[in-house]
Amino acid sequence: MAERDFELVSSFGIDHGELDGMRPQECFVLGYELAQTDMRLATPEPIVNQPVHATNKERIEKRCIASGRQFRLEWFPDDSSESWMLLNVE
Numbered sequence: 001m002a003e004r005d006f007e008l009v010s011s012f013g014i015d016h017g018e019l020d021g022m023r024p025q026e027c028f029v030l031g032y033e034l035a036q037t038d039m040r041l042a043t044p045e046p047i048v049n050q051p052v053h054a055t056n057k058e059r060i061e062k063r064c065i066a067s068g069r070q071f072r073l074e075w076f077p078d079d080s081s082e083s084w085m086l087l088n089v090e
Contacts, residue, residue, distance in 0.1 A: 030056050034063070037087070041067040047089040051076075054085050064089060 019027050033052060037060055040047050052060055057073060064071040070090040075082060 029053070030059075034059055038063055041069065041089065047071075047087055050087040052085050052087050054083055057085060060087060 019030070022030075030053060033056055037047075037050070037052065037056075040050070041063060052073070054075075061071075061073065064087075067089075072088045073085045074088075076084045076086060
């Protein structure tokens with residue numbers, strides 16, 4: 001069987017305990033959400049009102065900036081929990 005090389009595609013930005021205290025399921029969801037956002041940013045299609053976890057705000061901002069595309073992250077209207085944001089990318 002041939003040996004495969006694996007390498008980091010993109011940093012998750014968790015070198016300083018950013019996910020400490022979170023359950024493994026929560027960490028998985030944040031990683032999956034970030035991977036989905038990366039895949040969508042790789043296409044020229046706009047992203048319209050994609051709900052994202054506020055916990056991923058800084059990671060998503062970095063990915064959008066790196067993609068060179070205009071973006072907006074806004075809090076859900078009338079949601080006082082501050083857990084969710086809406087991502088829009090042109």
